[in-house]
Amino acid sequence: MTFDLFDPLPPDADVPASEPLGPGAVVLRAFAREVAPSLLAAVGEVSASSPFRHLVTPGGLRMSVAMTNCGERGWVSDRTGYRYDALDPESGRPWPVMPTSFLDLAVRAADAAGYPAFAPDACLINRYLPGTRLSLHQDRDELDLRAPIVSVSLGLPAVFLWGGLRRADRPARVRLAHGDVVVWGGPSRLVFHGIAPLAAGDHPLTGRERINLTFRKTR
Numbered sequence: 001m002t003f004d005l006f007d008p009l010p011p012d013a014d015v016p017a018s019e020p021l022g023p024g025a026v027v028l029r030a031f032a033r034e035v036a037p038s039l040l041a042a043v044g045e046v047s048a049s050s051p052f053r054h055l056v057t058p059g060g061l062r063m064s065v066a067m068t069n070c071g072e073r074g075w076v077s078d079r080t081g082y083r084y085d086a087l088d089p090e091s092g093r094p095w096p097v098m099p100t101s102f103l104d105l106a107v108r109a110a111d112a113a114g115y116p117a118f119a120p121d122a123c124l125i126n127r128y129l130p131g132t133r134l135s136l137h138q139d140r141d142e143l144d145l146r147a148p149i150v151s152v153s154l155g156l157p158a159v160f161l162w163g164g165l166r167r168a169d170r171p172a173r174v175r176l177a178h179g180d181v182v183v184w185g186g187p188s189r190l191v192f193h194g195i196a197p198l199a200a201g202d203h204p205l206t207g208r209e210r211i212n213l214t215f216r217k218t219r
């Protein structure tokens with residue numbers, strides 16, 4: 001790569017801070033990088049009361065992603081289907097309260113993406129280890145589809161699969177690094193998406209893990 005010494009912009013200035021993915025969908029590069037250490041500390045607190053677990057799909061398959069939740073309601077899957085539940089089925093107790101740092105970041109990211117006054121009542125926390133994948137799916141268990149999804153990537157980088165409104169649409173492959181935030185809503189709210197098998201690596205803040213937070217307004 002050649003680099004003009006007199007160019008006032010830093011070498012990575014060609015990477016825009018905000019990359020459109022589609023109508024109503026955007027990647028906010030590094031948006032969460034500064035607050036990442038406090039987000040990760042809060043993930044540790046949430047998972048101390050509601051530990052990560054591998055849910056079973058209605059079809060009986062154990063998911064390779066480990067999950068927990070915080071907020072008024074949490075996303076769960078079992079042999080009877082998918083749902084949002086006010087109680088952690090493992091403890092029978094409410095999910096941990098959504099940390100202020102989570103809510104603050106989610107609201108700011110939604111606003112930056114053009115969705116003012118986002119009011120998420122649920123945060124699903126996904127944990128990926130090398131080899132973990134999340135197959136193409138739609139986020140469609142929420143009653144209010146006017147609100148966007150806000151998705152925060154922490155730790156090891158991943159390849160986000162960004163498809164279309166039909167399952168068969170061939171997905172684009174978008175690299176998501178530590179601190180990147182994806183927001184999708186409006187005409188893209190029901191786009192199929194997923195995560196390709198995580199590559200091995202070692203991140204200074206998370207070691208061999210990738211953590212993803214997805215914020216939803218469920219009703």
Ligand code: SIN
Pocket residue numbers: 124126134151153160193194195212214
């Ligand atoms: C999800 O679709 O719930 C998670 C996406 C991600 O891990 O980036």
Ligand code: FE2
Pocket residue numbers: 137138139193
């Ligand atoms: Fe999803």
